[in-house]
Amino acid sequence: MLKIDKILCPMDFSEFSVKAYEYAQSLAKHYGAKLYVEHVVQSLTANYPYFSFPEAMSDIYFDLSEKAESELKELVKTHTLDGIQPEFVVERGPVPDGILSFSEKQSVDLIVMGTHGRQGVDHLTMGSVAEKVLRKARCPVLAVRRPAHDFVVSGRAEKDPVQLHRILFCHDFSAHSDRALTYAVSLAMEYGAELTLLHVLEDFPHIENLEQETEKLIRKIEEPIPAEARQWCTVKSVVRVGKPYQEIIQLALESHTDLAIMGVRGRSSLDLALFGSTTHRVLQLGPCPVLAVHI
Numbered sequence: 544m545l546k547i548d549k550i551l552c553p554m555d556f557s558e559f560s561v562k563a564y565e566y567a568q569s570l571a572k573h574y575g576a577k578l579y580v581e582h583v584v585q586s587l588t589a590n591y592p593y594f595s596f597p598e599a600m601s602d603i604y605f606d607l608s609e610k611a612e613s614e615l616k617e618l619v620k621t622h623t624l625d626g627i628q629p630e631f632v633v634e635r636g637p638v639p640d641g642i643l644s645f646s647e648k649q650s651v652d653l654i655v656m657g658t659h660g661r662q663g664v665d666h667l668t669m670g671s672v673a674e675k676v677l678r679k680a681r682c683p684v685l686a687v688r689r690p691a692h693d694f695v696v697s698g699r700a701e702k703d704p705v706q707l708h709r710i711l712f713c714h715d716f717s718a719h720s721d722r723a724l725t726y727a728v729s730l731a732m733e734y735g736a737e738l739t740l741l742h743v744l745e746d747f748p749h750i751e752n753l754e755q756e757t758e759k760l761i762r763k764i765e766e767p768i769p770a771e772a773r774q775w776c777t778v779k780s781v782v783r784v785g786k787p788y789q790e791i792i793q794l795a796l797e798s799h800t801d802l803a804i805m806g807v808r809g810r811s812s813l814d815l816a817l818f819g820s821t822t823h824r825v826l827q828l829g830p831c832p833v834l835a836v837h838i
Contacts, residue, residue, distance in 0.1 A: 545729035547574040551651040552629075553581045553642045553676075554615060559657025561622060563687040566832065567655035568627045569705035570685075573733045579649065580619055581632040582611045583641035624704070639675035647681060655685040658826070677826075683726065683836040686826055707734035711800040713791050713825075714742045714764055719806035723836035724767060727804045730834075731776035736801070738772075740764045740780045741794055743787040757782040788824035796830050804834045 552567035554560040564580065571578040612633045619629060634641035646654055658673040677684050712727035714720050731738035742760050747753060761780040768778055783790040795803055805822050826833045 545725055547576050547652045549579065549649055549651045550574075550576045550653045550655060551579045551581060551642070551646050551649070552655045553583065553638075553672075554618070555582065555638075555657075555672075556614065556618060557657060559688060561618070561657075563655050563657040563685075564619065564622055565704055566685060566687055568622075568624050568629070569707075570653065570655065571629075572624060572627060576652070578627060578629040579632055579645070579651070580615060580629045581634060581642065581645055582615050583634045583636065583638040584611050585636065585638050639672045639679075642672070642676050643679055651682055653683050653685065654680055655687065658686050658688040677835055680837065683834055685832060685834045687832045705734075707736050707801050709798055709800050709802075710734075710736045710738050711791070711795055711798070711803045711831075712738060712740050713787070713803065713805045713821075714740055715787075715806070716742070716763070717806065719836065721767070721806075723804055723806035723834075726834060726836055728768065728772050728776075730802070730804070731778075732772055735776055737777040737779070739794070739798065739800075740768075740778065741791065742780075742782050743790045744782065744784045745787060747784050753784065788821045788828070791821070791825050792829050800831050802832055802834060803829060804836065807835045807837050 547570065550567055550571050552560075552564050554564060567578060567580075570576065612631060615631055615633070619631075623629065632645060634645060642654070642656075645651075654676060656673060656676060673686060677686060707730070710727055710731050712724060714724065727738060727740075730736065742764055744753075744756070744760075747756070760782050764780045764782075765778065772778065781794065783794070791803065791805075794800070803825060805825065807822055822833070822835055826835070
């Protein structure tokens with residue numbers, strides 16, 4: 544049984560973080576989790592480390608922290624579900640370090656944060672804060688940017704505004720993928736969603752054996768799914784041939800996926816250098832939020 548007791552939602556007052564907050568509070572409501580809403584005030588010395596600042600700057604820094612907390616409370620107040628009582632946190636220092644430090648200190652189970660998606664030549668570049676958090680967090684991170692298909696109902700509602708109908712889980716039969724599957728099954732059961740299990744065969748050499756191989760893989764994909772899960776959600780399996788990130792994105796578009804879930808290998812600097820990886824490409828080019836699960 545998956546337990547999510549503490550959720551952290553960093554906010555920078557942008558539309559991306561406001562959207563992430565909708566997701567965070569819905570998950571907190573479903574799992575009965577404590578919700579932290581954090582804003583990090585970055586000092587001037589972080590941007591200009593070689594300059595010295597008068598003591599008066601400390602007073603300005605303190606005032607900014609107080610103002611940030613006030614604005615944070617006001618913003619959240621207009622977007623919060625009945626029954627949700629988030630705890631407000633204002634940290635000082637470099638933004639990604641503040642998020643990572645607080646999440647580790649509080650043993651947070653899940654980080655939900657907005658990412659500033661870009662277009663054109665920068666479409667494969669993620670905001671530096673989100674990138675660092677995704678690489679270094681010790682817990683799963685739900686990255687939310689402006690999706691092509693959104694499962695958040697606009698406007699404030701007394702009931703849950705998040706309508707999660709279709710979840711796509713990307714399975715590669717590795718240890719990190721097995722852990723991510725736990726989250727996929729749990730979320731599908733919580734929301735009564737359709738869960739699609741996808742495996743992509745890359746450079747499959749014997750196309751004449753594809754049907755036989757597909758049947759074998761589907762049995763392998765579905766084997767770990769608990770029988771009781773099917774009482775709460777619909778489960779189906781898909782096997783495709785091609786480049787993993789392309790097939791994941793294509794299926795997400797075709798099925799109007801609300802959420803993609805992917806495992807991420809390890810936490811070493813090599814494994815989590817997401818640039819060029821399947822996870823990073825789906826995060827940047829996919830049509831929906833992505834939950835990245837580390838081991």
